Amino acid sequence: MENQKWKMENEKFDVKNLSLRELNKLSEDIRKRILEVVSSKGGHLSSTLGAVDLIIAMHYVFDVEKDPFIFDVSHQAYAHKLLTGRWKEFETLRQFGGISGYTKPSESRYDYFSAGHSSTSISVAVGAAKAIKLKNQKRIPVVLIGDGAMSAGMVYEALNELGDRKYPVVIILNDNEMSIGKPIGALSKYLTRLKAGKFYQGFKEKFKKFLDSAPKDVRYMAKKVEEIFSVHGVFFEEMGLEYIGPIDGHNIEEIIETLEVAKSLKKPVIVHAKTVKGKGYKQAEGYYEHWHGVGPFDLETGKPLKKSTLSATKVYANKLLELAKKDEKIVGVTAAMPSGTGMKELMNEFSERFWDVGIAEQHAVTSMAPLAKEGFIPFVAIYSTFLQRGYDQVIHDVCLDNYPVRFAIDRAGIVGADGETHQGVFDVGYLRILPNMTLFAPRDFETLKKAVEFAYKHNSGPCAFRYPRGAFSLEDGTFEAKNFELGKGEILIEDENTMLIAYGNGVGKAYNVHKMLKEKGIKSGLLDLRFIKPFDKDLLKSLKAKKWYVISDNAKEGGIGEMLSEFANEEGLDVKIKSFEYPDKFIPHGNVDEVERFLGLDEKSIAERIESDINKGLFYKIKNMI
Secondary structure, eight states: OGGGHHHHHHSBOOOTTOOHHHHHHHHHHHHHHHHHHHHHHOEEOHHHHHTHHHHHHHHHHSOTTTSOEEESSSTTOHHHHHHBTOTTGGGGTTSTTSOOSSOOTTTOTTOOSOOOSTTOHHHHHHHHHHHHHHHTOOOOOEEEEEGGGGGSHHHHHHHHHHHHHOOOOEEEEEEOSOSSSOOOSHHHHHHHHHHHSHHHHHHHHHHHHHHHHSOHHHHHHHHHHHHHTOHHHHHHHHTTOEEEEEEETTOHHHHHHHHHHHHHHOSOEEEEEEOOTTTTOGGGSSSOGGGSEEOSBOTTTOOBSSOOOOOHHHHHHHHHHHHHHHOTTEEEEESSOTTTTTOHHHHHHOTTTEEEOOSOHHHHHHHHHHHHHTTOEEEEEEEHHHHGGGHHHIIIIIITTTOOOEEEEESOBOOSTTGGGTOBOSHHHHHHTSTTOEEEOOSSHHHHHHHHHHHHHOOSSOEEEEOOSSOOSSOTTSSOOOOOOTTOOEEEEOOSSEEEEEOTTHHHHHHHHHHHHHHTTOOOEEEEOOEEESOOHHHHHHOOOSEEEEEOSSBSTTSHHHHHHHHHHHHTOOOEEEEOSBOSSOOOOSOHHHHHHHHTOSHHHHHHHHHHHHHHHHHHHHHHHO
């Protein structure tokens, strides 16, 4: 393997000529490289360690130069990156300007499709298969999808068509018996019960003995006979798909053998592979949800290198738990992110009132509307980027009939290393246009508690409040935490000429800009909008300041600057409005401060641009006076 080191660091690594011993050694080397980098940089760990052997076999059997390699979510695709010329560059994983933690075609021609959200892969494969057929080419899409992603309805929409059209597609089902959290759902439990039954287990044991003694050239046919009685096989084959498995997802020889058969069938095939999440790193093997995505950690002990600090997620969850203990009508849901949204503790405390529905954002949203109709007080705890997946349900099933569903929008703003697919910058724009929706945002931990209280009491229609990943930029106690009043903003600092108008976590940034301007001898006021639907029109009309600078961590298009410009135009207000919201582009991954500096929207850059703007205005004013 040593003589291949240069190739691994500089170009696609060809595994096709390696022996089985060399492939197993390569697997060890890849796991070591993943652990080396992720322990120092952070990233996804347990899922990507478990998929190494499957990915090596994919590269051995199929041709990555022409066959579309499609990874669901793609957080498990680190081995693929390492095999396609990114061994050295892997050190920059999820760093600003470095390689992405997900597949990204602009990063490498071997990354067929961008991913980051779950359960899109089979739809992508069906589309690719259609294109291949229309081009009359001999290529075959290969999908690697985890069992957790199988909880999403989109998967079955794609399988339904694939089973009917019979396009050649090989789908590797990476089954580690867990999603990000524990597997949920009747289908998972039903299949597990059947597999545990005496008939299935007895049959399986007899066939195992037969297969152990059978020649290689008849093993496949023998396996097919076994699968007639396999509950998994029946399920998929009823949908019109060939099924092979389960196989050992860490036995490279067996995986290669199976994929060769699947490839030769020239039809849609499910290859069911059983794997161990976290394979190769004992601390992460098995059901340990916190090893799904990690920050830097000590390889020897597995302990995080950075001490955990208070987060908005934790404050939200604690406050909701406090209220839930007092009012049994409070219920809640999350879509496969119980720890990420803080719902895990509520689920443990009140298992009949708080639910994880799996990767099913549409279902999560719609299922809360009848609870609101029946007099309960439902909270949907969801990341901004994942609420996008339930958007039609927010409109059609919640807003249309004005059901008081509360949306707690986590990870609002730039989320950092997860990048384009996860940035929470669009919720302001896509929710602000909806009739019946109320939108508001806290500026610090104490006002977040007030926001949860307001949402709890708000029973006249749906509402949503947003908060950032981790901590707020404003320290508690900087300003008094007052109760939210529907549609009311709050002037925190008065000024008659210049007003910084901020929303949510933007208030902290605006306050720091205010202090920087003050050091330059420039006065400015600070207004916390608190609400953007409805917003405080009377307060805005009463402002004497004629320069409004908008600071908020959301997309500029459809954002707060546009909202205020429309308002000023309608009211005939003589004001100048400039927005420092995020530009009309997908925002790259990296440390939040680095990304904002790149965008020119860090506090220092904003202060300098406001200073320049004010000084330019002053220059023209003096010039006209002369």
